[in-house]
Each structure stands twice: as structure tokens, then as C-alpha cells.
Amino acid sequence: MAKLILSLDGQVIKEFTLTKERSTIGRKPHNDIQIDNLAVSGEHAIIMTILNDSFLEDLGSTNGTLVNGQPVKKHFLQSNDIVEIGKYKLKYVNEASASMSQAEFEKTMVLRAPATGNKVETTAEIKALSDTQDNVAQAPKLSDTVINAQVAPPPAAAPKPAAPPAPAAAPAVSAMPGALGTVQILSGPNAGKELPLLKPLTTLGKPGVQVAVIAKRPQGYFITHVEGANFPAVNGKMLDAQAHALHDHDIIELAGVKMEFFLKS
């Protein structure tokens, strides 16, 4: 159950559990969360709670509402957000995810629709949370195909943050923490060029003739045959249809081109 912890100058005054669908905050005594201070409007803000999510809305208060230092009109509360009203602070703590075991919590459940209709009526009440807090990072570029074309320079963007480690996954074979897998072309017109393996998947070869893919995984880098009658070879040994773990300084041969895989620290 989510709660708000009211404090002034670092001193905790009171805790409120958000049990109601609508909890009001204001100076007047009828509010669920009363803050008796002249800087607080009579009806200052409300918090809508829908199951495990809570939304804050400023009710056009005189002095406004801040969340994490930013003035807000409507805000989708995240655990540990600090709501500021005048000199008072309300810390939002949502224990739903912490107290329940995560796997249990994430099980799909059916939300039984009320007999009158299958809309959850309350959802319409707070309209259109601003999207400004949600600027999405630019999507990663599509994977490059090399050898035949020119080798693309490394994208300026930093690699995506590492995925959380997968428990019980295959043991690390070629992973070196922090090392970036790179392929250097050794023969053919593009000899000497390097291709950093920044993306989760990088394809090598010529579509329609022979293509292989190198997958970047938490455990390391793996090469797999994608299409074509011929399979790629690693260190002179032809691959089968299975993914093959790459090790530092492995030599890959593909469509008549030799290249070296290495880890750059």
C-alpha cells in the first residue's frame, strides 16, 4: 500500500496511507491530509490511487506544488518522489512492489469488470498527463550490414546500459567485463576496417548470398548462421546451425572474407 510521509525541515510529522481512491491535500480540516499553514491552499491538491498506481494533481493552488523540485500540474507518482507544498514535504513511498515477491506480483490477473460496463471509470478523471517527462531516448539504429558496403563509423551514441544479469544463464565464455567486441576485416577491399559490435545484433555478409549475425549478450558474443548455402567458419572450423561463442582473436571466415573478432577494453 502506498503512503505519504509528511515532514517539515527534515522532521517527520505524520504518515498517511493512501487507502482511498481520492485523497485530498489542503489547509482546510475536511482534507484527508491536512496541512494547517497559510502557504497551503484550502483545497491544494488531490491524489488519485488506482490499484498500485497513484497520480497527483494540483487543484490550481495559489502557491503551486513541486515534485522533485519541479512545478507540476499533474504527475504520475513514482516511489520516493518528494512532493513539496509550501515548506512541507511529502515523500511518496509505494511498497507494493517491495513487499510482494516480484514474480507473484507480475502474474497476469483478470480485472473483473463491474456489471455496468467494462471501463474503469476513474481512469478518465485525470486527463492527459503531460508527456514532457517522457522524452524517449532515440531508438538505436538498425543493424548494419558490412563487408559489401562500407564499414559504418561507430555511432556516436553510447551503448545501451547493460541488461540485468540473467540468473541461471549459460556460463560466461567470451565475456570480459567492460570489453567491447569488435570485428576487424582482414581481407578484401575493406581490409583493415573495424566494426564495433555496439548493438544487440550485428549482421555480417551479403543478403541473399551469405549472412551471419553476431549477438551481444550478457554472457558475451555469439555468432550464428542466418542465410545462404554456406555456413561461416570460426578458426577454420565450419559452424553448424547453433550459436557459437566467440573468443578473443577468433578468426571468422564468411563469404570469402576473413575477419578477426577481438575484445577492446
Added chain:
Amino acid sequence: MNLTQSLEMAKATHTGMVRSHNEDSITTDTQIGLAVLADGMGGYNAGEVASGIATALISSETREALARHAPHELDKGSGSPLATRLLRDIIARANTSIFQSANSQPQYAGMGTTLVVTLLSNNQITIAHIGDSRCYRFRGDKLQQITRDHSLLQEQIDSGLLSKEAAKRSQNKNLVTRALGIEQQVEAEIRTYPAQAGDIYLLCSDGLNDMVEDEDIEMTLTAIGSNLPLAADQLVQMANDNGGRDNVSVVLIRVKKDFPADDGLWTKFLSLFR
């Protein structure tokens, strides 16, 4: 009509990295252009019982019905292609079957399943779904979600309460507003779209789209979509590499070439005797 020349299908399913068993169930039949994916829910083993009933019953009944009628024939009552009515009727029977098992056997009480079914015929794809299992279309290197989840989050997105990005931070994930086998009756959402040579359709359980961003799914199909079984395995692997918090299931369907209905004289002649 046999569609094996025009369609290619690949599938993969995995328990994931956290759950103890797989409650997803998938089945495909390239010959009749059918794919069914169900994500079961309910205690003990009830989830996989529900999803198993759904996929088995829907695939066998569809096969049986298509032996009698072509799915592109127009339904005399509604004027829409028969595929729509056929899927609606078969899904309704699957619902009854699961609902009755759940009510007659205490260990199955409350079980249910989400569902997404695709049936291809006459250069068209008919998609039926219930809950938050999805169908995407990959066309011209762009991935597009075709189905709209029957879930609390989707309703909140529709009403403007949440943006699509904010929804990713919601604590109310996995709450579906419709499921197969939970109530006496359920309405499947059924739509038909034109299909083109080169299209790839992706059916998936929420174990994929909760763990892997749409951009990464698109990137995977762009990079290795030419090898459908590999792409299916890769998508499952990415979900697991990202934590694999749920069962993950994937069906990929490639339209290799057009598949117009065979409306030759012989078919017309035969239809006289039906």
C-alpha cells in the same frame, strides 16, 4: 487449399528465468494458415490447462471447419468473410469448455487464458484476440502493433491518464480486462487486414513485449528476419537476457508470396453440391 507454398511459420516458447513452469501454449498449422497463442493464468497447473485447452480446441475445430468451407467465402448472414464468424464461434466454444472445467473441478477454479489467433486466407489475415497477447506486423522494415491489449493499462492510455512511456513505469502491469474461460461469455476482438508478400506477423505473449522493447524486436526482424526459426529463438533469448520474468512465447509467420483464393470453376462446381 494448402498454404505451405505461400507461408512460413516458426515458433518458440520458454519458461523464462523466474517462473517454475510454462503456462503459455502455442500451435501452428501452415497448411491452413492458422496460428494460436495462449497465455494461461490460474493456480498450480491450471494456467497451462486453460491455455492448452484453448490452443488444442481452436486448432482442431478450425481444421475441421475449413475442411467444409473456405474461410474467404462470404457469410450469408453478415456478408463478412466466413473466417470472422468461424473464429468467433470456435473461440466461444473454447471459452465454454474452459469455463466449465474451471467450475466443475476445484483445482482448476478461476483458470483462464489470454488468446491471439491468426488465420490467413485469400491475401488476408484475420486476427482474433482476448487480453494482452499481441499480434504485430513487420512490413517494409517497420514493426507495428496491430492488436490493442484488453488491459487496465491500455484503458488508461486510451483515456489519456497515462502516456505510453509512463505506462512502462506503472505498478499495474498484467491486469487484463478480458480473458478466455473466466466468465460464461467473452467477446473476442476480430479484425481482418490485407496481407502482402514479404509481411512478417509476430504473435507473442506479454513475456516478450514486457521484456524487449518494440525497437529491439524491429531490429531483430530487420537483421535476421530472413531466418525465421533463428529470429524466433533470438526474440525469446533477448527476453531471457533482459531478466525473463515471465514465460515467453513467439510465433512468426512470413508471407512468402500471394495466396489468392482458388476460385476456379472446379471449386464453384463443387460448391453446387454443398
